Amino acid sequence: MSKHVTHWIGGGAHEGPAERTGDIYDPASGTVTGTVALAGAEEVGLAVATAKAAFPGWRDTSLSRRVQVLFRFRELLRANSDRLAAAVSSEHGKVFSDAQGEVARGLEVVDFACGIPHLLKGGYSENVSTGVDAYSILQPLGVVSGVTPFNFPAMVPMWMFPVAIACGNTFVLKPSEKDPSASLILAELWAEAGLPDGVFNVVHGDRVAVDALLEHPDVAAVSFVGSTPIARYVYRNAAEHGKRVQALGGAKNHMVVLPDADLDLAADSAVSAGFGSAGERCMAISAVAVVDSVADDLLERIRERVSRLRVGPGDDDRSEMGPLVTREHRDKVASYLESGVREGATLAIDGRVHPVLGGKADGFWLGPSVLDHVDPGMSCYREEIFGPVLSVVRVRDYDEAVRLVNGNPYGNGTAIFTNDGGAARRFQNEIEVGMVGINVPIPVPMAYYSFGGWKQSLFGDSHAHGTEGVHFYTRTKAVTARWTDPGQRPEGGVDLGFPTNG
Ligand code: NAD
Numbered sequence: 465m466s467k468h469v470t471h472w473i474g475g476g477a478h479e480g481p482a483e484r485t486g487d488i489y490d491p492a493s494g495t496v497t498g499t500v501a502l503a504g505a506e507e508v509g510l511a512v513a514t515a516k517a518a519f520p521g522w523r524d525t526s527l528s529r530r531v532q533v534l535f536r537f538r539e540l541l542r543a544n545s546d547r548l549a550a551a552v553s554s555e556h557g558k559v560f561s562d563a564q565g566e567v568a569r570g571l572e573v574v575d576f577a578c579g580i581p582h583l584l585k586g587g588y589s590e591n592v593s594t595g596v597d598a599y600s601i602l603q604p605l606g607v608v609s610g611v612t613p614f615n616f617p618a619m620v621p622m623w624m625f626p627v628a629i630a631c632g633n634t635f636v637l638k639p640s641e642k643d644p645s646a647s648l649i650l651a652e653l654w655a656e657a658g659l660p661d662g663v664f665n666v667v668h669g670d671r672v673a674v675d676a677l678l679e680h681p682d683v684a685a686v687s688f689v690g691s692t693p694i695a696r697y698v699y700r701n702a703a704e705h706g707k708r709v710q711a712l713g714g715a716k717n718h719m720v721v722l723p724d725a726d727l728d729l730a731a732d733s734a735v736s737a738g739f740g741s742a743g744e745r746c747m748a749i750s751a752v753a754v755v756d757s758v759a760d761d762l763l764e765r766i767r768e769r770v771s772r773l774r775v776g777p778g779d780d781d782r783s784e785m786g787p788l789v790t791r792e793h794r795d796k797v798a799s800y801l802e803s804g805v806r807e808g809a810t811l812a813i814d815g816r817v818h819p820v821l822g823g824k825a826d827g828f829w830l831g832p833s834v835l836d837h838v839d840p841g842m843s844c845y846r847e848e849i850f851g852p853v854l855s856v857v858r859v860r861d862y863d864e865a866v867r868l869v870n871g872n873p874y875g876n877g878t879a880i881f882t883n884d885g886g887a888a889r890r891f892q893n894e895i896e897v898g899m900v901g902i903n904v905p906i907p908v909p910m911a912y913y914s915f916g917g918w919k920q921s922l923f924g925d926s927h928a929h930g931t932e933g934v935h936f937y938t939r940t941k942a943v944t945a946r947w948t949d950p951g952q953r954p955e956g957g958v959d960l961g962f963p964t965n966g
Pocket of ligand 1: 697
């Protein structure tokens with residue numbers, strides 16, 4: 465049965481006719497399973513107006529009441545996590561257990577946001593001048609929006625809205641049009657949790673909807689996660705329209721393997737972090753910078769593990785890796801295997817011939833692949849592939865590996881594999897990347913830290929969630945106050961001088 469996914473505005477599904485729609489696919493079979501409404505400026509305007517109307521009431525709702533709603537949302541999320549994971553898996557293609565993991569990592573941010581009363585405490589200084597006190601308060605911004613990518617349709621929105629809403633803002637989410645259903649489940653759960661209508665809204669769409677949000681005068685801030693070209697565009701356009709903006713972009717995550725590393729751990733990590741979620745993770749390992757003396761050994765261990773990997777539909781319990789998200793994306797990823805060989809790399813493992821468990825012929829399949837002897841000048845190295853392809857770059861030593869990573873325009877995640885504590889410590893100090901793993905391949909920070917890369921992996925100065933998230937979704941006000949008891953009015957009368965302490 466074909467579904468139709470529509471917007472969520474003012475606490476319910478938006479029933480108006482859609483001028484434009486997009487198709488939703490089941491990536492494992494390649495068939496269209498439904499349509500999604502694509503918003504124009506009018507629907508976006510309605511969502512923003514609804515969020516704006518809801519703002520004063522939500523801003524002034526006591527912290528205790530806000531937290532009660534968050535706790536109820538948290539419990540509903542736990543109870544509905546499998547339903548959410550199934551929706552993610554069916555539209556994205558990732559295997560069910562991986563989708564469950566994504567929901568669990570989003571839930572962590574809700575856990576974090578439940579502690580918002582502590583996080584919103586300002587400072588207070590008594591007697592900054594005689595009889596004068598000073599204090600700071602953190603206030604919400606108003607209507608804030610989130611624009612999110614296809615690869616984590618539940619988790620990435622949850623990097624944003626639990627914190628934004630806990631801080632007292634109202635929210636308009638524009639999720640990826642490729643897998644839009646998870647956002648509506650989240651909206652339903654908010655309503656069930658007792659969030660007032662209009663505090664959380666969803667508009668589906670493409671560039672038209674995004675532009676309408678970026679240009680809308682009543683949107684105070686934009687959080688974006690997606691590819692680097694669009695992140696750069698969103699950053700510029702939103703800033704041009706006077707908004708606070710954080711725009712997280714693409715990645716090329718390197719794993720550095722030194723000769724003293726535990727090579728079994730390194731091989732397990734390369735395969736897990738390179739091919740989990742079919743490589744469609746912004747923290748996926750994409751390049752393996754391995755010191756030449758252990759490169760052949762590492763590659764053999766990777767080959768052995770890849771040969772056992774089970775690729776198949778996301779809803780098949782046996783599958784460890786699903787299809788890619790669209791046919792176009794699968795073809796683009798596969799094209800890097802050809803260009804890599806053309807430019808001089810060796811195709812050590814060809815995922816195009818990897819068996820697929822019960823996969824339909826028209827599914828968007830591409831098995832795990834490894835290009836060896838990759839050179840930094842090749843397009844498979846320079847560009848973000850965002851699929852199940854590992855590029856092995858052989859390096860002479862630690863210094864060459866660090867130069868390689870630091871010379872790359874992206875700076876999202878990286879990991880070093882070594883048993884030398886000194887080398888690891890040097891690496892954490894020298895490497896120009898926002899999130900670093902030491903013998904840990906996907907160093908995604910916990911919710912109480914903040915997520916974000918450096919260089920072309922992030923435009924703006926705030927990372928997502930954690931205290932940086934709270935900072936992004938609030939603005940501080942500094943108050944200087946004098947309250948006098950009767951008969952204690954300060955002496956001095958009119959004074960046109962600039963106020964000084966005393
Ligand atoms: P994308 O940039 O194509 O789309 C992201 C969002 O922007 C979607 O909501 C989409 O509808 C919208 N969009 C697309 N084209 C647009 C345009 N021309 N103008 C305005 N909006 C537009 O990214 P994607 O393919 O959905 O996701 C994959 C990308 O996201 C990868 O590059 C990946 O590295 C990146 N990503 C980064 C992080 C991070 O934390 N840095 C996390 C997840 C994904």
